[in-house]
Amino acid sequence: MGKLLNGGLAVGGTLLAFGALKRALNPRPRYAPWEKPRYEDFEKRVCIVGGGFGGYSAATKLTELTNGREDVGVLVIARDNFFTFWPMVPGIVSSDIDSRNVAQPLRRALITAGASFRRAKLKEIDHENQRIVTDGGLDFPYDQLVISLGGQPNFFGIPGVEEHALHMRGVEDAEHIRNRVIERFEEVSLMRGEVPESKLTFVVIGGGATGTEVASEIHTLVHEALAPDYPNIDPNRVRIFLLEGLPQILPELDPSLQRAARTRLFNEHIEVMTSTFAEEVTEDQVRLKGGDVIHSENVIWTAGNRPNVAIHDLGLPVDERNGIKVDEYLRVEGFPGIWAIGDCAAIRDIREGFEGRYVPPTAQAAGQEGYTVAKNILATLDGREDELEKFAYKPLGQLVELGSDFAVNEVMGVRFSGLAAAIFWRLAYLVRLNSPQSKIRIAADWISALFVRPAVTQVRGTSQE
Amino acid sequence: MGKLLNGGLAVGGTLLAFGALKRALNPRPRYAPWEKPRYEDFEKRVCIVGGGFGGYSAATKLTELTNGREDVGVLVIARDNFFTFWPMVPGIVSSDIDSRNVAQPLRRALITAGASFRRAKLKEIDHENQRIVTDGGLDFPYDQLVISLGGQPNFFGIPGVEEHALHMRGVEDAEHIRNRVIERFEEVSLMRGEVPESKLTFVVIGGGATGTEVASEIHTLVHEALAPDYPNIDPNRVRIFLLEGLPQILPELDPSLQRAARTRLFNEHIEVMTSTFAEEVTEDQVRLKGGDVIHSENVIWTAGNRPNVAIHDLGLPVDERNGIKVDEYLRVEGFPGIWAIGDCAAIRDIREGFEGRYVPPTAQAAGQEGYTVAKNILATLDGREDELEKFAYKPLGQLVELGSDFAVNEVMGVRFSGLAAAIFWRLAYLVRLNSPQSKIRIAADWISALFVRPAVTQVRGTSQE
Known part of the structure; x- marks a missing residue:
């Protein structure tokens, strides 16, 4: 009898907890559908x-x-009926996280809050x-x-950028960059004889937070996800350039953090060129001011808005x-x-x-x-x-993630870098995501990434013959 | 001292377990990159x-x-460098699972096994x-x-099918169907006055396993995911037709399971029409043999291979x-x-x-x-x-999922339907997925779906202006 009671209590308690969690994750909308005025x-x-x-x-x-x-x-x-959670967009390149969760459903959040939405x-x-x-x-x-x-x-009128460079303005762009890297590996793995340098050279123009993160993400994708799957390509043949017009990358950050980031990029063999301007981008090269040329068929533009x-x-x-x-x-x-x-x-x-x-x-x-x-x-x-209030901008700091185990953060005057900073980066943004479903799924993605390498699938044209 | 020892043992044990799990999920390849012959x-x-x-x-x-x-x-x-796990493709329509995990990485599995791969x-x-x-x-x-x-x-030469119908041949097609349903809801939510019936009518041609699952998935998408996000559209205005040329849907299944499936579809208000042939598909209607017409701008073809x-x-x-x-x-x-x-x-x-x-x-x-x-x-x-062995086909049965809580299964002669069948469906296919990462992620997706409604995001053209 006592056992039966205990068992019943355990089942009942579990069901109650389940219901409570479900309610907590699915907030009740402000209006029921029939009571909302137009x-x-x-x-x-x-x-x-x-x-x-x-x-x-x-x-x-x-x-x-x-x-x-x-x-x-x-x-x-x-x-669009979604809202792009920008800080996590570069992470799509190395596929730590699922792009569907970075595109947050706008409609649901607004309707739950009591607003109307029209696309x-x-x-x-x-x-x-x-x-x-x-x-x-x-x-x-x-x-x-x-x-x-x-x-x-903003391409600043530089010839060739609009036609030949990939951009970084959202979820789809990040997926294009990822697919481009995979595509180059597929192409090179079929080549016999000399491989042109331009195939495996990636040039990121713009050394702000986005550009720096993208360069680092390409490194992660190449060395952690692709290298074991393409045994006939030496991952060290891949060259990644990061070009910045100012004398420093990450210009908004404190110099000590800039140094930490530079050290990290140096260790990843990402070639950082500061005070460097692209003058022209063609199909297979970037011409720099001063006459130098980088041979690359993979240029990513993050330099201006x-x-x-x-x-x-x-x-x-x-x-x-x-x-x-x-x-x-x-x-x-x-x-x-x-x-x-x-x-x-x-x-x-x-x-x-x-x-x-x-x-x-x-x-x-x-x-x-x-x-x-x-x-x-x-x-x-x-x-x-x-x-009426005057708008006074209060910068809260900046979080820059460089790979899954390193970040440089500056939060309300406190600066830190390394693994602890990377963990902070993840928790800080996880809290900021508006959709509870995305929170759960991104956390699950990160946890599973501790155990398994990300998959290398390039979904394209399944419906074509 | 004892506490310290216990703590140390606990940490050590956790690390060992973590390492063992990581090794189990990442099988060692048969060849290291340098020892594999061409x-x-x-x-x-x-x-x-x-x-x-x-x-x-x-x-x-x-x-x-x-x-x-x-x-x-x-x-x-x-x-392609991925392998489509067909049984889970229809599930993408209602977004229970992430399409990236249904496209299994082919290259990695083959290289780990010791084969070579070229795309x-x-x-x-x-x-x-x-x-x-x-x-x-x-x-x-x-x-x-x-x-x-x-x-x-195979379109059997029926006019209009190739131009006007959506197909169901892989991950991208399933995403197109999903985006089409969302697109219609967006369109209708902007309409003032009379909404043409063809906008919210979906016709699935072909009553085999794929067609039946797709019809059921559209129902789930509309009623569970979309309805709360589009409060000004009555989800009961959506009509879903399932057309089959034979006298029964799911012709490979036992009649008792066919009946269970029909009952389920009836309860979901999916209109099943058997012994029915489409004669022509146009932009906004399906003309049936015998002269009847269904007004629909959303036709999905699953009827032939x-x-x-x-x-x-x-x-x-x-x-x-x-x-x-x-x-x-x-x-x-x-x-x-x-x-x-x-x-x-x-x-x-x-x-x-x-x-x-x-x-x-x-x-x-x-x-x-x-x-x-x-x-x-x-x-x-x-x-x-x-x-040499003669090939003798041994059908092991068929699993058909109709929504996340119902399936009809016939496994080596044993027939069952309902929630238990749905759970069996999921476990059976989860075991069959080749990529350990996909197993973890799909299981996580299913578990999180118990708590939160799937997101309604339609990612399209973020890079366009």
Whole structure:
């Protein structure tokens, strides 16, 4: 009898724990499907265009601030129904993590928070009627409008970059880079006789966080995943170059961390060239300023960003290099009710010592701008204009991962590097992922990577003959 | 002191266990990279063209049988460097599992076993010099040659199928189907006024295992993953049709299991139409024999297979409908030293009661043919022609999964359906996956799916503007 009771209690307890965990991981949405009003029917309508870090944080902050009120409706319009978690994109190259989990489902997170979402592309703003028009001729009204269209690569007019270089603007680009490396190994493993140097030479242009991580990821992919699978290719024949125009890579970091990163890259035989500019990229070489040439058929461009060109068609004041002109409250100059944040906005840095400079176009800054714009919009809607906040960028530091067991971190003034930093990198970003499912899966991927080498599969054209 | 010792033992034991698990999951390859002879240098060379179930099982059986001998070299030539684990492909539609793990890395498994691998496409057989020629003009010698080029969809000349229907021939096709369903939901969520019925109607043509599973997977995707994310679309507006030309779906199964499957599909509101033939597929409708019409912009074709057309260019005797003509030992008629297996071979079924019929083109049969061909090739190489084995197909049963909590199974005569069958389905196939990494990751995916709904991300064109 006692045994039966114990057994029953154990089963019951397990079921309760299972249910609790399931509820914790699947937050209850703010509205049930039948009680949610249409966006158009809200009294005050905030439309956010763009689903990146800026737009997403603005939308979730707004729904958080208006929790319990029923007068403010929030609509996010974005080109994709996912949200790219940038810090983990380079990790896809060496396949530590599954790309599906780096693309976070935007729709679900927003709907759970109580906002509406439509996947559409902004075509124009109908300023007179306070409506935006999207492709397909749909229009949506707004009382307050946030433009957060992001950026795009800037090639600075260097010939050949756009045609011949791979980019690094999202999940698919990272998969292209990965498939390119595998493709070169397949090609070379079929070659008899001399292998041209350009096949196995990889040139990453741009020594910021993205470029440095990509170079390191290619090293990991080649030496840890590919080398054992291609026994007839000597992995030490692979050359990886990292080119940076400034005198130092990772210019935002403290010099001690720059040194730690350089040492790591040196040990990985990644050839770092600073104060080096590419002048032309062709099919099989990179020509450098000064006349030197690197023979490579694999060039990856991470060196520059510019505001999304789509901002020119909106009838808003634009600064060619930095984006939509906004005041210190993030309001678009001369257009009351319209705000701009993120990589597409020219936001002056108001910190001391940064006079005349702009807030950098990073995911971190965009997230902070989203919070500020949410508070300012609500103050405006409620007629509390005196409570408007100036946007003050507070850099929280930078985390740069170089392989799965090394990182250089600078977090609120504290600097550290090595394995502990790599573990911190992973935990810090794991906490930041919005989707509970992605958290579980990425953690599982990392744990399984302790035991097995990542797989080398290059899925392409299974449906072709 | 005792505590310290205990702690030390615990840490040491953990490290030992970790190391043992890591070794168990990463089998030591048969050759270290420097001791492996080139394929061309072996005394007896077996070339296998095709990396599906047939080619893969032939290669691994051969390396197993020749373990300890140094005279037989095995080379696999395949179009892709992965091997599609067919039974799990439909599962990608509802996203229970990550497609990267369904595409099993072929190269690593073969190299670990001691075979060579080249990714290339067969162009012709140079019968005179006993060499095969691949695209790019490479050639490889053989003493024994196995053709295992697989099949391709058969549209039976029905107009419109090739242009307008989605297919189901691999990982990418499953992802296309998934993205198509999501795309329709995105489109419909932007529509104002009447939504054409064809947008949310899905027609699966072919009531075999693949078609039935795909129909059920679409149901799961719509009702479990999409419904909560698209609150303005009523999931019950989605109609799913399953069309089969025979009087029963799942014709290979026992009638009691057919009934169980029909009941399940009925409860999921999947409309099964048997003895029904499609006569034409257009952009937005399927015209049936007899004149009825189903309005649908989403047609999925799973109804027919034919041998890979590439077999016609090899100078071998071919039966138009069934493939390369082989004798009961799987030797190509009139071409000593050449063998054919899998979907591209016309293999007579020698079981009693199956006179005049051919072995069905299934993954299970191809795997068994691979084992037999490996044994027969070795007997031939060793001059033991009297030991040649006739190929006798032994169907082990069929496992059909309908959603994550229901399956109908028939395993060596034992029939069962329901949740227990679904669990059996999963364990049975998990054991069969060749890559230890995929095993871990798929198991982790299934476990995490108990707690969280699958994500709805449709990754497309992140690099475009």
